Amino acid sequence: MATIEVKNVAKKYGKKTVLEKLSLTVKDGECFTLLGPSGCGKTVLLRLIAGFEVPDEGTISIGEDLVADGSSRRIIAPNERGLGVVFQDYAVWPHKNVYQNIAYPLELAKVPAEELKKRVMDTVHLVGLTNLEKRLPSELSGGQQQRVALARALVARPALLLLDEPLCNLDANLREEMRFEIKMLQRNLGVTILYVTHDQEVALAISDRVGIMDEKGTIRQIASPEEIFEHPVDEFVFRFMGVTNILDVRIEGGKALLADGTPVPWLKDGELPAEGTKWHVGFRPSDVMLLPAGEGVPSAIRRASFLGAMTEYRLDLGGQEIRTEVDTLTMHMDSGLFKEGDPCGIGLRQIHWFPAEEKEDA
Ligand SMILES: Nc1ncnc2c1ncn2[C@@H]1O[C@H](COP(=O)(O)OP(=O)(O)OP(=O)(O)O)[C@@H](O)[C@H]1O
Ligand SMILES: [Mg+2]
Numbered sequence: 120m121a122t123i124e125v126k127n128v129a130k131k132y133g134k135k136t137v138l139e140k141l142s143l144t145v146k147d148g149e150c151f152t153l154l155g156p157s158g159c160g161k162t163v164l165l166r167l168i169a170g171f172e173v174p175d176e177g178t179i180s181i182g183e184d185l186v187a188d189g190s191s192r193r194i195i196a197p198n199e200r201g202l203g204v205v206f207q208d209y210a211v212w213p214h215k216n217v218y219q220n221i222a223y224p225l226e227l228a229k230v231p232a233e234e235l236k237k238r239v240m241d242t243v244h245l246v247g248l249t250n251l252e253k254r255l256p257s258e259l260s261g262g263q264q265q266r267v268a269l270a271r272a273l274v275a276r277p278a279l280l281l282l283d284e285p286l287c288n289l290d291a292n293l294r295e296e297m298r299f300e301i302k303m304l305q306r307n308l309g310v311t312i313l314y315v316t317h318d319q320e321v322a323l324a325i326s327d328r329v330g331i332m333d334e335k336g337t338i339r340q341i342a343s344p345e346e347i348f349e350h351p352v353d354e355f356v357f358r359f360m361g362v363t364n365i366l367d368v369r370i371e372g373g374k375a376l377l378a379d380g381t382p383v384p385w386l387k388d389g390e391l392p393a394e395g396t397k398w399h400v401g402f403r404p405s406d407v408m409l410l411p412a413g414e415g416v417p418s419a420i421r422r423a424s425f426l427g428a429m430t431e432y433r434l435d436l437g438g439q440e441i442r443t444e445v446d447t448l449t450m451h452m453d454s455g456l457f458k459e460g461d462p463c464g465i466g467l468r469q470i471h472w473f474p475a476e477e478k479e480d481a
Contacts, residue, residue: 120147120182120183121147121148121181121182121278121279121310121311122144122145122146122147122180122181122182122311123143123144123145123168123179123180123181123279123311123313124143124144124145124178124179124180124181125141125142125143125144125164125167125168125177125178125179126142126177126178126179126180127140127141127142127176127177127178128140128141128142128164128167128174128176128177128178128179128189129141129174129175129176129177129189130160130163130167130172130174130175131175136336137160137163137336138160138163138164138167138336139335139336139337140176140177141160141164141177141336141337141338142177142338143164143330143338143341145311145313146311147311148305148309148310148311149311149312149327149328150301150302150305150311150312150314150325150326150327151312151313151314151326151327151328151329151330152313152314152315152316152321152322152325152326152328152329152330153313153314153315153316153329153330153332153338154315154316154317154318154319154322154329154330154331154332154359155315155317155331155332155333155334155359156317156333156334156359157317158334159332159333159334159335159336160332160336161283161315161316161317161332162206162207162283162315164315165204165206165281165283165313165315167179167187168181168202168281168313169197169200169202169204169281170186170187170194170195170196170197170200171197173187173189173192173194174187174188174189175189176189176190177189181200181201181202181279182201184200186200201277201278201279202277202279202280202281203272203273203275203277203279203280203281204272204280204281204282204283205265205268205269205271205272205280205281205282205283205285206268206283207283207284207287209264209265209267209268209269209285210268211256211264211267211268211271212256213255213256213257214255215255215256216252216253216254216255217243217248217251217252217253217254217256217259217267218239218243218252218253220256220267220270220271221239221242221243221267221270221271221274222235222239222274223271224271224274224275225238225239225274225275228275238274239274240252242270242273242274243270245270245273245300246266246267246269246270246273246297246300247266247293247296247297248263248266248267248270251263260288261288262288262289262290262293264288265285265286265287265288265289266289266297268285269282269285269297273304276308276310277310278309278310278311279310279311279312279313280310280311280312280313281313282301282312282313282314282315283315284315284316284317284318285297285301285314286298286318286321287316287318294321298321298324298325301314301325302324302325305325314326319359319360319361322344323344323348323360326343326344327343328341328342328343328344329341329342329343329344329347331347331355331356331359333355339352339353339355339356340352340353340356347360348360351471353473354399354401354473357401357471357473358401361403362403362404362442363401363402363403364401364402364403364404364407364436364441364442365399365400365401366378366399366400366401366436366437366439366441367397367398367399367439367475368383368397368398368399368400368472369396369397369398370391370392370393370394370395370396370397370398371394371395373391373394374391375391375392375398376437377436377437377438377439378437378438378439379437379438380437381416381417381436381437381438383400383416383437384416385400385467385470387472392472396474396475397474397475397476398472398473398474398475399472399473399474399475400470400471400472400473401470401471401472401473402467402468402469402470402471404431404442404443404444405443405444405468406467406468406469406470407434407441407442407443407465407466407467407468408465408466408467408468409432409434409443409445409450409457409463409464409465410463410464410465410466411463411464412461412462412463412464413464414464414466415464415465415466416436416437416464416465416466417462417464417465418434418435418436418462418463418464418465419434419435419460419461419462419463420432420433420434420457420458420459420460420461420463421433421434421435421440421459422459423456423457423458423459425447426444426447427447428446428447428448429444429445429446429447430444430445430447430450430456431443431444432444432445432457434463434465436465441465
């Protein structure tokens with residue numbers, strides 16, 4: 120069973136606590152993405168799972184094996200954990216060419232020559248390095264080196280893959296292609312993947328489940344990509360999933376009021392929150408409906424940017440600026456495009472309410 124179980128793991132460097140009682144289970148055959156801001160401890164966690172670091176507390180199991188135990192400092196060596204790993208710095212061996220780099224894990228495993236050659240070349244094609252087999256890493260771009268590291272991790276067909284930002288140096292097209300390939304590998308070969316990144320688009324595209332980690336190394340939510348996107352548990356998670364609009368709302372005199380006193384008609388779960396409380400209302404640009412002046416909450420267009428298929432508007436809402444994006448063609452067919460300075464109305468398809476204190480965390 121290719122599962123990973125991290126239980127109450129703590130890790131400190133000197134006085135700095137990076138992880139504190141972190142628990143996480145990656146199920147057999149799933150693609151689990153851990154998403155979090157820079158410096159939150161993603162690489163540290165992968166190094167702990169891979170066996171390059173020892174936890175101060177807690178345990179890590181891979182399949183049936185307890186591979187690390189903080190209390191007894193017990194540890195199983197990295198090469199005995201049956202993992203394929205691609206680290207962020209994709210350290211490939213500088214003195215070996217592409218072919219030799221990729222072949223190395225199979226040589227260690229004493230794979231017969233014929234099969235070794237076939238598997239190395241299959242993997243070379245898979246990651247798009249055809250005809251570069253004889254090059255040294257110093258003769259490759261950063262993205263190409265990253266693909267060598269990915270190929271080296273894949274060639275031994277591990278049941279478990281740990282990937283640390285493995286696509287960050289690739290251009291947009293290649294990144295999308297490799298993302299797709301990683302997903303296919305997981306589906307076709309049944310590989311279990313733990314993927315860490317701060318790119319929410321990758322996370323949404325390839326994951327069965329996503330874990331959102333904050334800068335303190337605490338996991339805020341673990342759920343499917345759809346659940347995380349539609350039902351974020353808090354403002355941190357919501358803000359982490361792309362461009363957002365956040366408005367200050369206060370509850371006063373039986374009304375929900377925006378910063379400038381404009382009453383808002385949107386209620387929390389159909390109810391008004393407690394008198395005197397402060398809230399943030401969050402929504403995405405795609406949740407905003409632009410209406411003709413006189414409908415919805417009154418507003419005006421501050422700025423319009425034509426982006427081709429989409430047009431972006433910056434609008435005033437209750438004294439704060441918000442962003443929306445509309446489909447240019449649909450807009451033309453409906454009411455015509457709004458221009459800067461035009462009055463308009465605003466409706467919202469969906470909003471999320473968050474207690475206002477959350478802001479400091481985000
Ligand atoms: N060997 C070490 N000694 C001391 N501090 C370390 C060490 N390794 C990591 N840290 C610290 O641990 C914290 C988490 O680092 P980590 O590399 O896991 O972040 P990350 O989430 O992978 O960030 P990024 O997205 O930028 O890669 C950082 O504050 C880092 O400075
Ligand atoms: Mg990292």
